[in-house]
Amino acid sequence: MNIKKWIAVPLILLMVALTGCQAVGGFDVSKNLLGTLDVKSQQSTEKISLKLTPKEGITQGDQEIVDLINSISVTVDEVKVQSEELASAKGTLHIDKYNLPFELALDRQGMAIQLEGAKKPYYISLNSQESLSGLPAGFDPYVYSKDVRDLTKTAAALVLKHAPNPSTISATSVTEEVYGEKDKVKLTRLHVELRGDELVTLVKPFLTNLAKDEAGLKELISQVIDFTKNIASSINVEGADQVTSELNTNKEKLVNEAYTEVKKYLDLAVAQYDVGVSTLYAQSPEIKTVLSSNTVLKTDTYFDEKGNVRKSLSDLTVALPEVDSLPVKSFSIVTEAQSWNVNGSVTADKVDISNGVIDLNKRAELTPGATLRNFDVNSPIYNILKNDLEITKVETTFDPKDDYYVLENRGGTAFIPLRELTYELGSELKWDATAKQITVVDDITSKTLKLKSGSKQVVLEGNTLTLPQAPYTDEYGSLYVPFKSVAEELGATVTRNSNGEYVLKRD
Incomplete structure (x- = not known):
């Protein structure tokens, strides 16, 4: 049994950030959540940790693996988002007795990652032939970043409009300390709890409400067509002009036809939802464990008076099915974050790549020997790779x-x-x-x-x-x-x- 399957299934619960469309205690949840999509620059700090809860009576080897994974956490001391194209982060990866500092920098060309003890930073190209394969020559996805952002916001607004609130949701006024502020800040704390079994019950009313919103669906479809038209009109490939002409001439017809198809499938999904869930549980009863009351997401999001998210805490606990090859019964992901200087002047840091990089897109540079040679023999990472992970063995x-x-x-x-x-x-x-x-x-x-x-x-x-x-x-x-x-x-x-x-x- 592949543990990745049981980790992947419940991550949909993280979509709780898009639930709670109704006002809570006078706090406009939808408006404030949508406002987070308008953040273009900020500084922040974050910590992420993972905890596995082992079954009783597991082997010593499995317990050692669980203990090792439970020792892993990431502390990001500072993230600097200068724009949607420029960002940097500095932090530490904690594994067992090791603390492994890192730095990374992102720009339009790619992402550079500097690990302590590494002679050269690692690099992920974002405009290499491999990453842009299948796209027309000269196509620049950054040109359409605003279109993508606007489309995302329209889709999110549609979801928020029809998503029902979970049973546990509240908004209260609090005064909290926030990183980067000398004095305590007046905040609104939005608290949400969502269980796996409740998520299943919330999907059907959401689909029902969405299927009734003809104007909202058509607006989204229209925006998708406009986005497609913008791309078609700017690329030099055979047939692009014909596509642009067709979208201009028959846009209303295309919107109506697309809406009819979407509405048909939404109605069908609503009509068959209960039977579909029952069939899913019958065919894969283990999923019922994952989507049970033992799977819980708890979040606290703190908004300032401008609607900016300044602090957030989340704890996702996922129940796992009883499988012989699975030595754990649940896992939890805990995250903590604080933000400041939201939409202010931010300058991202850079990673020095002037002396060359290790290209993660090239397999020849990622062999065990090449990997070890990139690290100082006295560095913690070298010791982990050579002695703990035994990558050369x-x-x-x-x-x-x-x-x-x-x-x-x-x-x-x-x-x-x-x-x-x-x-x-x-x-x-x-x-x-x-x-x-x-x-x-x-x-x-x-x-x-x-x-x-x-x-x-x-x-x-x-x-x-x-x-x-x-x-x-x-x-x-x-x-x-x-x-x-x-x-x-x-x-x-x-x-x-x-x-x-x-x-x-x-x-």
Whole structure:
């Protein structure tokens, strides 16, 4: 049973931020929640922690994993949002006895992440060929950021208009200390509690109300069509002009047709909702545990007199089904945040990338060896990767009777396809067609080993060595090398166990 499935299902409960459309105690919930979408700049701090509640009688190994996960938390000391394109954050990742500081910076080009002890920051490109694959050449998604924001706000307003309040919701006036303020601040505390079983009952009336709002749905559909038209009119691809013309000429007709389809499916969803929920529970009874009264989201959101969110606290506890392979019965995610300088003048920090980066889009830069070489050997992260996570460790058993590995024995020496050996060790192969020579680049040490088919002589970092037997090429073009000798030159060992199997190991 995949634990990710049970973690993913209940995260819909976080959508409680879009519930509570009715005024509570004179506080306009909808208006203030929508106002958060207008925040363009601010500074904030946040802490996120995770807690697993183990079952009774779990194994020691499972308990150790639970304890390790429960030790994980993230403290973000300061987030600086300068605009929707520029932001930065500084904080610390806490794991067991380790505190791992980090910095990150985001701009239109990508996100740079500097970890303490790293020689180069890691980088995620946001305009690389991979991230923009499928989009027209020269397409710039940032051009449409305002359209996206407006569309999001219209959709959110429609949801808020029809979402019923949960049974536990209140708004009270309080005076609280807020980060960045010298004096206490007058705030409105919006408290919401939502259980998993209540969420199920709230969906049907929401769909019912939404299906009746012809004007609201048509407004949203119209805005989607306008957005599509703006994109079509600005890209240079075949057929774009025709699309733009069609949307201009037949917009009203398209809105009506789309509304008819949406209304049909909403009505159908309402009519079949109860049966659908019953069928879901019958087919997947474990989901009924996830969406039970034991799954609870509690939030406290503090708004200032301008409607800005200044503090927030949330605690999501999710009940998990009784599954043998699942050693926990629930998990909780707790977040705390405070904000200041909302829509004020903010300058995001930068991460220095002038000396190069480790590109997370390139697999060659993410091998175990490349990863370790990017960290100082005395840094906590190096110790975690090398000793705790053992990312360089290899232990593979080869049965000489198993045709999959195609081990060969020649003159008492075990041979293995070089490609198979280097795959297990994560090494890189380079072919020199002129010299008819293969160079093996060791992933951990970056040392090079050069060899040729038919020659016992190999060159390791400029030094010539002699193998017990020469590598050879079989009838299919695969190069075979003496298993033990070549593995040892690449920092591994080869032994035989009591079953006669070969064991390849590297610490």
